[in-house]
Amino acid sequence: MSPTAVMSIDVEDWFQVENLKRVVGRDTWDSRELRVERNMDRMLELMANARVRSTCFVLGWVAERCPRLVERIAAAGHEIASHGYDHDLLTSMTRDAFRADVTRSKTLLEDLTGAEVRGYRAPAFSITDWAIPILQEVGFAYDSSVFPTIAHDRYGRLTGMADRAVVELRPGFHEVTISCLRAGSRGLPWGGGGYFRLIPYRVFRRGIRSILRQRRLYVFYIHPWEIDPGQPRVEGLGHTSRFRHYIGLETAEQRFASLLDDVRWSTIADLLADPAYGSSATPAGAGG
């Protein structure tokens, strides 16, 4: 049976979130309380209990400061992938700066784990067409940064996606999209984030099950800071940003634990190793 649901974690700390960038400057990162290690260790514990393996997109900045954490994630059987080094949006980087950023993060992670890093996820999903050949040249085999068919003020777009969940963008290079729930001609972002923490759990799970029932791939994402209600609260955020970041933090750990039990999860590496998804042939089951 083909893997049909992917658990993915963007391993970054609470102060690195795009949503908070306006009030938490990059120059303050070194003085912020580092909480990613304990939060990620808790997630590793929950995943071990549920016998779930995930794909972890680790930020290079975090890997440099918490190298033992990266080793623990890999030793527990999870796939290590890259979330870039500095969490800059692609829209704010030159192509050379992007190449340097992803090369630095890939090398760092490979030196720590001794294993090839094949996957990339853009900060705040800000992927764009020019980045794809660079990712492939640097040695990545897939990107997972696209929400198909939704309107959002920030999320990136790629051409040629044709509303499919897994697309071979170039020979040997795949895009694995984050899931949306179809609602009329559009899609609701159903892969995690504020929706996951806001909507009643049973409603969210029903959405996942309807995606899986249609034999469509389901890809979920979460961050370690989302299960940390004790994280420092920052001042000066607008209403929308405050809501997006702080909604549902108290209950997210329990929801995450339930989700681990309620769905049969896989890694992106395992998904792409399956001929139904990773080969150039794309059967109907891989669509949507």
Ligand SMILES: [Zn+2]
């Ligand atoms: Zn991120």
